[in-house]
Amino acid sequence: MDAIEYIGLVASSLATLAFLPQVVKTWRSRSANDFSLATLLMLEAGTSLWIFYGALRDAPAIWLGNGITFMLAGFILSVKMKTVLLSTGSPTGRSKPSVR
Amino acid sequence: MDAIEYIGLVASSLATLAFLPQVVKTWRSRSANDFSLATLLMLEAGTSLWIFYGALRDAPAIWLGNGITFMLAGFILSVKMKTVLLSTGSPTGRSKPSVR
Numbered sequence: 180m181d182a183i184e185y186i187g188l189v190a191s192s193l194a195t196l197a198f199l200p201q202v203v204k205t206w207r208s209r210s211a212n213d214f215s216l217a218t219l220l221m222l223e224a225g226t227s228l229w230i231f232y233g234a235l236r237d238a239p240a241i242w243l244g245n246g247i248t249f250m251l252a253g254f255i256l257s258v259k260m261k262t263v264l265l266s267t268g269s270p271t272g273r274s275k276p277s278v279r
Numbered sequence: 280m281d282a283i284e285y286i287g288l289v290a291s292s293l294a295t296l297a298f299l300p301q302v303v304k305t306w307r308s309r310s311a312n313d314f315s316l317a318t319l320l321m322l323e324a325g326t327s328l329w330i331f332y333g334a335l336r337d338a339p340a341i342w343l344g345n346g347i348t349f350m351l352a353g354f355i356l357s358v359k360m361k362t363v364l365l366s367t368g369s370p371t372g373r374s375k376p377s378v379r
Contacts (some may be wrong), residue, residue, distance in 0.1 A: 183335045190328030197321030204315040213313035215304040221297030228290030232340075235283045240332075 183241055197245030198251035211259040219256040223249060284340055291344030298351035311359040319356040340372060 204213055226249040233241025333341025354372055365377040 183332060184313055186335065191324050193321050193323030193328060197318045197325055197353060199318075200321075201318040204318075205313070208313065210313050212327045213305070213308065215301040217297075218297045218299075218301040221293050221300075225290050225294030225297055228286060228293060232283060232290055235286065259305045261343050274283040 180241070184238065187238065187240030191240040195244040195247045197257075198248055202254050204249050205255050205258050209258060211255055211262060214255060214259050216263060217260055219252060219259055222252050223256060226252065238261075280339070284338065287340030287351060288339065289339040295344040295347045295351075297346055298355075302351050302354050305355050305358050309358060311362060312354055314355060314359050316359055319352060319359055322352050323356060326352065 226245040229245040230242045230249065232241070233239070233245060299312070326345040329345040330349065332343045335344070353370060
């Protein structure tokens with residue numbers, strides 16, 4: 180691993196850790212109405228390819244960070260999907276607690 | 280540019296285009312309440328470093344994609360900031376139109 184890869188690791192750590200406060204916020208509010216479903220789906224597809232790219236390039240900064248991002252963004256996607264499936268289009272959602 | 284870089288370009292295009300439906304949605308709703316401010320700030324910092332990394336690695340898949348993501352996520356951040364500054368904590372916001 181060379182010096183440039185350390186910049187990538189910091190960038191990767193930042194971008195990866197960035198999703199943590201989002202997951203905490205979404206976990207508490209159980210609301211992902213402001214998120215675009217298309218965006219979340221494309222992000223999941225994109226990070227999947229980055230993992231592949233990072234593995235081929237032997238660049239841990241890329242595959243490791245994107246792997247974690249894939250999981251964290253996957254949680255937000257799951258909350259969004261629940262909202263989409265339970266109450267189609269309603270911005271207020273249901274008072275009924277989710278299954279957990 | 281080698282073959283692996285093409286995978287990176289597709290990944291980059293996906294991750295970059297992913298923010299377009301989000302920007303359209305946020306532009307229409309003018310609502311970014313469900314977004315974590317910390318997340319947006321860290322994403323902007325992260326993409327800045329990725330641009331630097333991509334430039335040093337001479338990898339257009341990285342610096343080009345992150346450059347556009349930086350701008351698109353910047354728009355969502357600006358909507359979030361407006362909400363934070365105008366109505367601190369209020370999920371309904373103001374009826375007064377923004378300055379534009």
